[in-house]
Amino acid sequence: MSETETPTDIASLEPNPDVEVAAFTGDYPIIIKGLTNRFGKVAVHENLDLKVRRGEILGVVGGSGTGKSVLMRSIIGLQIPDEGTIEVLGHEITGEHADEVVGIRNRWGVLFQGGALFSTLTVGENVQVPLKQFYPELSPRLLDEIAIYKTILSGLPPEAAAKYPSELSGGMKKRAGLARALALDPELLFLDEPTAGLDPIGAARFDELLRELTDTLGLTVFLITHDLDTLHAICDRVAVLADGKVIAVGTIAELLRSDHPWIQEYFNGPRGRVAQAARPLQSAGLVPQGNAASERAAPAGPAAKPLDKTAQGEA
Numbered sequence: 602m603s604e605t606e607t608p609t610d611i612a613s614l615e616p617n618p619d620v621e622v623a624a625f626t627g628d629y630p631i632i633i634k635g636l637t638n639r640f641g642k643v644a645v646h647e648n649l650d651l652k653v654r655r656g657e658i659l660g661v662v663g664g665s666g667t668g669k670s671v672l673m674r675s676i677i678g679l680q681i682p683d684e685g686t687i688e689v690l691g692h693e694i695t696g697e698h699a700d701e702v703v704g705i706r707n708r709w710g711v712l713f714q715g716g717a718l719f720s721t722l723t724v725g726e727n728v729q730v731p732l733k734q735f736y737p738e739l740s741p742r743l744l745d746e747i748a749i750y751k752t753i754l755s756g757l758p759p760e761a762a763a764k765y766p767s768e769l770s771g772g773m774k775k776r777a778g779l780a781r782a783l784a785l786d787p788e789l790l791f792l793d794e795p796t797a798g799l800d801p802i803g804a805a806r807f808d809e810l811l812r813e814l815t816d817t818l819g820l821t822v823f824l825i826t827h828d829l830d831t832l833h834a835i836c837d838r839v840a841v842l843a844d845g846k847v848i849a850v851g852t853i854a855e856l857l858r859s860d861h862p863w864i865q866e867y868f869n870g871p872r873g874r875v876a877q878a879a880r881p882l883q884s885a886g887l888v889p890q891g892n893a894a895s896e897r898a899a900p901a902g903p904a905a906k907p908l909d910k911t912a913q914g915e916a
């Protein structure tokens with residue numbers, strides 16, 4: 602398939618002939634084709650396609666149990682799919698080439714739901730775990746310096762590196778988990794509900810940090826979230842999981858043009874409307890800016906490009 606997109610239109614959406622749509626010409630560090638995952642007789646994913654653009658924050662949404670976490674686990678090699686292919690950073694990591702994942706594991710970082718910090722290690726020691734695993738030759742002094750640097754990068758004070766997870770607030774734990782995910786200077790960052798359980802101010806600050814890190818470090822981010830504010834504030838595009846597939850992917854403006862009932866209920870329901878209404882605050886600089894990359898690539902609003910549906914072109 603050509604790396605230049607030829608989006609597949611949702612049948613119900615009429616493209617605006619007056620708008621010239623700029624095709625995405627970058628590359629895709631994650632390409633999933635025909636993914637099927639079954640647990641017993643139950644198929645969580647069935648013939649799922651998805652392509653993630655380099656440099657974007659892709660929000661991944663869907664009802665509970667639609668397989669968002671299983672999808673993430675499949676991409677990072679923790680879940681062996683029943684069918685389909687997953688290419689990460691140009692490496693096929695599924696099927697007979699499963700060994701490939703070993704060679705690229707140091708090119709991504711993961712923040713699991715809940716942070717998953719080792720409770721018996723300090724924040725700094727947690728950050729050092731992947732460093733020691735992949736670079737055993739690093740001296741203790743250098744390990745300490747890198748751990749403190751990553752701690753600061755994640756918005757924590759340097760002294761937090763000496764603290765144990767039990768001494769941290771929920772928001773600080775998330776940042777500590779982020780520091781560990783960034784330990785190896787990854788190209789890809791996977792986050793599973795990073796703002797869950799944070800108060801709105803803490804969540805907005807985490808969003809802001811994530812957007813800033815993505816732009817300054819050139820990350821590509823796969824972000825599972827239920828947080829509508831996060832989607833509006835920082836996601837370039839959003840992929841919607843339902844019925845075992847990615848049923849749509851696009852900017853929120855593009856998704857809003859879909860007549861799919863779940864998409865309408867999610868983005869146009871009472872909470873969705875509140876999150877949309879907060880957008881003028883972003884323009885005023887009162888809360889983090891988001892969707893910058895996507896707005897550059899494809900203007901939002903009714904004039905936006907047609908929505909990709911099933912990843913025939915790109916999902």
Ligand SMILES: Nc1ncnc2c1ncn2[C@@H]1O[C@H](COP(=O)(O)OP(=O)(O)OP(=O)(O)O)[C@@H](O)[C@H]1O
Nearest residue numbers: 640641645663664665666667668669670671672827
């Ligand atoms: N190891 C497993 N064994 C059996 N079933 C599993 C396993 N892992 C996940 N599942 C099932 O797969 C489905 C999808 O789970 P997953 O955790 O990916 O959902 P999710 O979309 O992330 O949900 P939530 O938004 O509630 O976190 C669920 O029905 C879950 O019970």
